[in-house]
Amino acid sequence: MSRSTPAATGDTTSTDPVVSPWRAGVLAVAAVIALGVSLRLLFGSASSVISEIRDSYRLGSVEVALLTTGPVVCLGLGASVAPRLARRFSALPVAAGCMAVLALGSALRAIPGWPILLVGTVIGGLGIAVANVLGPVLIRLLFPHRIGAMTGLLTALICVSAGIASGITPPVTRAVGDSWRIALGLWAIPAAIAFVAVALLAGSHGRGLRRAREIAPAVPVPVAPAQIRPGAARMRWAITGFMGIQSLLAYATVAWLPTIYRDRGLSADEAGLIFAALSVASIVTALGVPVLATRMRSQRLLAIAVVATATVGLLGVLCTGTWGAWPSAIIIGFGQGGALSLALVLMNLRSATAAEATALSAAAQTVGYLLAATGPLAMGVLHSATDGWSVPLIALTATMVPLAICGVVAGHPGTIDIPAADRHGGSPRSHPPIHS
Secondary structure (H helix, E strand, O other), X not given: XXXXXXXXXXXXXXXXXXXXXXXXXXXXXXXXXXXXXXXXXXXXXXXXXXXXXHHHHXXXXXXXXXXXXXXXXXXXXXXXXXXXXXXXXXXXXXXXXHHHHHHHHHHHOOOOOHHHHHHHHHHHHHHHHHHHHHHHHHHHHHOOOOHHHHHHHHHHHHHHHHHHHHHHHHHHHHHOOOOXXXXXXXXXXXXXXXXXXXXXXXXXXXXXXXXXXXXXXXXXXXXXXXXXXXXXXXXXXXXXXXXXXXXXXXXXXXXXXXXXXXXXXXXXXXXXXXXXXXXHHHHHHHHHXXXXXXXXXXXXXXXXXXXXXXXXXXXXXXXXXXXXXXXXXXXXXXXXXXXXXXXXXXXXXXXOOHHHHHHHHHHHHHHHHHHHOHHHHHHHHHHHHHOOOXXXXXXXXXXXXXXXXXXXXXXXXXXOOOOHHHOHXXXXXXXXXXXX
């Protein structure tokens, strides 16, 4: 990481005598890693034991969909409060608190009872909701000159964590006496580790971060009316739509892909491993797409490419039965990893300041996750109505058309308020860095 002086950048954290730049950088990377790993364990861990949960509590498809949809609704509702919390307490302490809430919700799932399982899942979802919004903002603030690479790292960890949880939960269940409840509760441990990592970073930078005020008041940078970008509202909605529909795809596959293959005759272990393969494959595009996106003036072709990849994978699930399960899942993973990382990096590329990035991230994730919540629920309803998976998969594949349209609009070059060429030589990063 390059270094800059406080006088040149406004970075006050380097004047803190307690924390060396090297230690601060290590803590920042560790915190991002711990945060990214924790953000999808709640979802993936339950997906591979859905059949056991359904049998234990005698649930129908709609009730099971509620278990997978409830946290996604929380992601939308909780995202709206993230900017206010970050302005009030600063981003890192809020992120640490989110990990504590997630650990609590995960631990509650070990207690018997359908209502407690649902409540614990919702509580964990609320913690994830706020942390989701802060993720791109923390990347912008901690690594302003490494946005592409660090967004890729964060996205890769988010993508792989759901697959890790899905693949590991069944053998862990057997290891703890065939108790899926204990297996789900054990996923509180990574969230607790993430809390410690982020809290350490927040504590080491507390004084400097409060002075820097990494989350500025939620008002736009003053610009002349003539500079307001035509079509700004359209681009905001396009980013929101892209975030929402790609999330709909992700949560629909998290919720139902293992179940689809279990209903086709595969074991819980193999179905979980297939989803794990999807998650591991997503690392490739999650790491690569943001780096490409930050080097491209327009991201429209990139958006079309990742959507087309996901579409091919979905068609494979629809048409190939069990023999095409592995390649289809891997192709979906390539598409999902690229779509999520592109959605996150666009929030920074289309914003001129950290405050604008926070507002855009919150708006896109509030509306986007509420839209995404319809995916698992709709697939559950369609499955119950048709007693099969063909219609739900066709409906999910159809959503790739509006996803591509949103990607084309959101990939238009420039920032939402001022074209890139007119602001700081095209750079979307005008807020003083904390780490660079």
